[in-house]
Amino acid sequence: TCDYGFCITLSEREITAEAGLCAVIPCSFTPGYGFTVSSVVWFKCESSKPRCVESDIIFRSNKNRRNIQSGFEGRVSLLEPVVSLNNCSIIVNDITESDSGSYQLRVNVECDNRLKYNFNQQKLDISSGDTGGESGQN
Ligand SMILES: *[C@@H]1O[C@H](CO)[C@@H](O)[C@H](O)[C@H]1NC(C)=O
Numbered sequence: 001t002c003d004y005g006f007c008i009t010l011s012e013r014e015i016t017a018e019a020g021l022c023a024v025i026p027c028s029f030t031p032g033y034g035f036t037v038s039s040v041v042w043f044k045c046e047s048s049k050p051r052c053v054e055s056d057i058i059f060r061s062n063k064n065r066r067n068i069q070s071g072f073e074g075r076v077s078l079l080e081p082v083v084s085l086n087n088c089s090i091i092v093n094d095i096t097e098s099d100s101g102s103y104q105l106r107v108n109v110e111c112d113n114r115l116k117y118n119f120n121q122q123k124l125d126i127s128s129g130d131t132g133g134e135s136g137q138n
Helices: none
Strands: 007-010 014-018 023-025 027-030 036-045 056-060 076-078 090-092 101-111 114-119 124-129
Touching: 014 023, 023 124, 056 076
Parallel strands: 014 124
Antiparallel strands: 007 027, 023 090, 036 056, 036 101, 076 090, 101 114, 101 124
8 A cells, every 4th residue: 555644854944054165954754655765856946936846956866867957966965875765865065155045855756656746845945155254253
């Protein structure tokens, strides 16, 4: 049986990243009973948009390179490359100010040859800025 008890957890709602450094987005999920994970897709769009769309893709865990925003190619990777471990955390390298925005993900899972898309409704906002000179001071 395929049980639609699917859940994605983004443990943080907002992350502040420093330009030039990297940002880690912690993320995990529970596929429904009987489902296996086929791929994880991350999106990034303007924070004002309630939902990112296909042209906002920045990372896919499979070999498909279609529609990946050019500025993100090669800069995003999974912390845990084995998607069946239910860990969707990513690291984004070389953060620039234009990386500010809303990050969303979709986990593609499959059961009995039926494909189910899951789009997380939660948004995670990353803001980035050059805070050079201020780090290390309280
Ligand atoms: C996901 O994987 C990373 C890297 O192995 C690890 O640091 C992190 O704790 C994992 N997250 C969860 C929720 O297991």
